[in-house]
Amino acid sequence: MTTVHSDSGVLAGDERMLIDGELQLTGSGAMFDVINPATEEVAGRATDGTTDDMARAVGAARRAFDTTDWSRDVEFRYHCLTQLHAALERNTERLRRVIVTEVGCPISLTGSQVDSPVEEVAHWAEVGRSFEYLQDTGVHDSQAGPSRRLIHYDAVGVVGAITPWNVPLYLNIAETTPALMAGNTVVLKPAQLTPWAGSELGRIVAEETDIPPGVFNVVVSNANEVGAALSADPRVDMITFTGSTATGRAILAAGAPTVKKTLLELGGKSAHIVLDDADLTAALPMAAMLACIMSGQSCVLPSRILLPRSRYDEGLAILQATMEGFPVGDPWATQNLQGPQISKGQQDKVLGLIADGVASGARLVTGGGIPEGLEKGYYVQPTLLADVDPDSRVAQEEIFGPVLCVIPYDTQDEAIAIANNSIYGLSGQVSSADEDRALQVALRLRTGSANINGGQHFGLTSPFGGTKQSGLGRRNGLHGFEEYLEIKTLGLPPA
Known part of the structure; x- marks a missing residue:
């Protein structure tokens, strides 16, 4: 058998x-x-x-x-x-x-x-x-x-x-x-x-x-x-x-x-709100890695990164460096942390949504295609999209691939509004040097769960689920x- x-x-x-x-x-x-x-x-x-x-x-x-x-x-x-x-x-x-x-x-x-x-x-x-x-x-x-x-x-x-x-x-x-x-x-x-x-x-x-x-x-x-x-x-x-x-x-x-x-x-379209006082070198490499682990095929992982406009370029550079160095390839090789998408249909969907995002005004910072040397198998490059319109399809639809959508914001209230601008409400994340400030932002997210400064909400002993259409x-x-x-x-x- x-x-x-x-x-x-x-x-x-x-x-x-x-x-x-x-x-x-x-x-x-x-x-x-x-x-x-x-x-x-x-x-x-x-x-x-x-x-x-x-x-x-x-x-x-x-x-x-x-x-x-x-x-x-x-x-x-x-x-x-x-x-x-x-x-x-x-x-x-x-x-x-x-x-x-x-x-x-x-x-x-x-x-x-x-x-x-x-x-x-x-x-x-x-x-x-x-x-x-x-x-x-x-x-x-x-x-x-x-x-x-x-x-x-x-x-x-x-x-x-x-x-x-x-x-x-x-x-x-x-x-x-x-x-x-x-x-x-x-x-x-x-x-x-x-x-x-x-x-x-x-x-x-x-x-x-x-x-x-x-x-x-x-x-x-x-x-x-x-x-x-x-x-x-x-x-x-x-x-x-x-x-x-x-x-x-x-x-x-x-x-x-x-x-x-x-x-x-x-489904989920979780947002990670990075507040203006956050340690970007601590928060953003892990954010980029989470987008690629499991080939992005997870409903709970934050796929929207909300960066303060005052630190936008700094944050993008960190995300880009992490995603460009992320090990993708044969799942049997122990050094690789990203394998293929599950099917040809899923690979085509992810690549199509990336193209749709660029057509709608997003800037392709890195990735966007099939990794060199991995033409066989359903692989997609770790992809970073910047300047994403919060109302665009790539910001609203669950991509289920190794794609991060980065959205700038000016005020804390604006960031919360962007994060809640979704039919989904599964999870979220907040990063800040001030834990109490991050907690107050997390409490305003319309989600079933949220992580603060790298803490983990998920576990067998704690309830997990979504609000809205999650x-x-x-x-x-x-x-x-x-x-x-x-x-x-x-x-x-x-x-």
Whole structure:
């Protein structure tokens, strides 16, 4: 089921999907190619699941939730997720090779793609085991007299998880393991461009854990309608999705007839406000690096840099020097920190948006094309655009490539207004020599999170999500765990 290229480290993942405890190919035997974005070559294949396969997976998850003790047996869930964590640890190096092959992530950066999500399984197992599912809130007054009240947290039911291609293993785990530990059953639909991050997880669950048939299912497909079928199925109680805002809107519409609970982490166009007293040599090299790491394929990284006009040229020079020296190339070479875009379509989109930005008046400082010597593979040069109009397409649309848009400003209030001038509200950043001043600016950003002077908001113990059209709900922290639970309030006579 796998193909190994020992000379390059390339490793194809499992071709099968997991439905009702069985690793299987789709009935017709149809397959689709998985392309290595660093070479443009076929790295292997995956089964091309259908809407009928999705219907069977949803049926299995529905049966497992309705007829087994999975939702009520916390200790068994803990046992199964502890098994899963140990199994993922045993498979870490295989998973690393699969991720570099299908994503093009530089091997030097796979800690966040592989190692961190593996440890996340253990985290959610502990959170779910210690969570207080029945809470006594004491005696409360009511019109009928005093009443004792309890709050009970119930599993939502069947959770459909639809995940993207940029950090696929991480998001496959982040969107399913807290749901499982909360007592739900799950159907995972991995991204079409990165099916193996899902099929490998399904294989490990089936072969190395006691997770019962139907509790966890993975449907791999190259067809958009298969994910759409999951969103619309009335037997699904909740959809969790990470991806584009356009797809998020479609998921909301599909779930509306059954009023599905929906957890969405959508697009971003985060701004980094560099205040006039900031240490530019401390703030800007990292800002340029963040634009290029993961080939810019991250919704949370600041892609708009707001520089005070009084220090504009100084800041541009620092950004330019960093981006021109950034190591781009073969993801298997440990010195490289930027690999290819995920696909030819994504490469074309990024290059097209750069050209559109220049046509709209932006100044191309560096980059803007394909790196010399990397004509094979979907590479894009680290690109710096200056004098960007805050209302232009490149300042408003998520590029998802190694592109920084630099916008000058005159006053602090103007910088805040520019940062908030977006349909998105996922994250942001503020740099200043005065931490309190930076904090006051960050508090005025209409975002779900913000970093100050290099601090990091993101982590398993803190809620993460967006405002405006960047999403609904939160991942991580207790807030994130509770997203996969329903609240039931119980009234009893006072003791």
